[in-house]
Amino acid sequence: MSDFFIDTNIAKAKTISTDYYTSEKYFEFSKEKIFANSWQLIGDTDKIKDASSAHPFILLENYLDEPLVLTKDKEGKISCLSNVCTHRGNLLAYKPCKLHSLVCKYHGRRFSLDGKFVSMPEFKEVENFPTKDDDLHSLSLFQWGKFLFTSLDPKIPADEIYGDIQKRLDWFPMDKLVLNEKLSKDYFVKANWALYCENYLEGFHIPFVHAGLNDVLDFGEYTTEVFRYSNLQIGIAKEGDSCFDLPQSSPDYGKNIAGYYFWAFPNVMLNFYPWGISVNYIQPISVNETKVSFLTYVSDESKLNTGAGSGLDAVEMEDEEVVENVQKGVRSRFYKHGRYSPKHEKGTHHFHSLIAEFIG
Secondary structure (H helix, E strand, O other): OOOOOOOOOOOOOEOOOOHHHHOHHHHHHHHHHHHOOOOEEEEEHHHHOOOOEEEEEEEOOOOOOEEEEEEEOOOOOEEEEEOEOOOOOOEOOOOOEEOOOEEOOOOOOEEOOOOOEEEOOOOOOOOOOOOHHHOOOEEEEEEEOOEEEEEOOOOOOHHHHHHHHHHHOOOOOHHHOEEOHHHOEEEEEOOOHHHHHHHHOOOOOHHHHOHHHHHHEOHHHOEEEEOOOEEEEEEEEOOOOOOOOOOOOOOOOOOOEEEEEEEEOOOEEEEEEOOEEEEEEEEEEEOOEEEEEEEEEEOOHHHOOOHHHOOHHHHHHHHHHHHHHHHHHOOOOOOOOOEOOOOOOHHHHHHHHHHHHHHO
């Protein structure tokens, strides 16, 4: 039986092989099999707030390393394009700027802000020119509130990943979110990206690792709901602690919910609190190093530093210590697989099942 077979019955299943966390082969394999096919968070609409503007970026720098550019034309249409000139491969936009067209600084090839080829000096003699290959590659774009997502080669419609949580939290003020740069931070973790994700995907460790968080959450009421390509953990506040004022239309109405912890395969985490959203964007760097970007989007500043959504830096330090030690442990010749708690590790079992499915 393959080391990457995950039994659908969690009570019988063994965890994914430790080779996944330690092998360069599987790290590289996942680049095309998982990340190139998945939807990646690329920021929010404030990056291109003005019409006739462009914002270049690298998608998953040090891993996919794909140069892309967000554009917004004078009509307000947002596009996500390849940032590579179709003539000789030069980068087009070097930094965020306002402009009416994308012009290559190498030989002057010009593109409209939706990626269509416009003109090229000294090309009158070229036969069968221009063709569609001379346009910039246009990527799929998915928008939820202010958040923007794209995929190099999407195998799954974005609605199949985010639809469940959009319906569940249709009352949440996504349009009021504002990025707080001072409260946002990057962390570098000496562990495989998958170990960081699977730690997030279970609340089993909370009483053992997060004393402060455990003080405000009712661990006995902590639940996990599994969808096809995502899952949701729900933290219930202890009596008197900060929680959502839910509308009657919510299926969770009447519950003292401190936080909704939503994960989208493979590497996007959206943590909903009464004050806003803490985004955790997980970016593989090497087989045993990961960059984690904490992006703090605030909708109600009066509720900051309360309840489960407070002290996030301390929680992160506690998580990092655990996953870095697990990275050391999975290299052991005496450990190959573990087992799952059917009650508390449904999210991790689901994650491992998706990895096994995508890498075949």
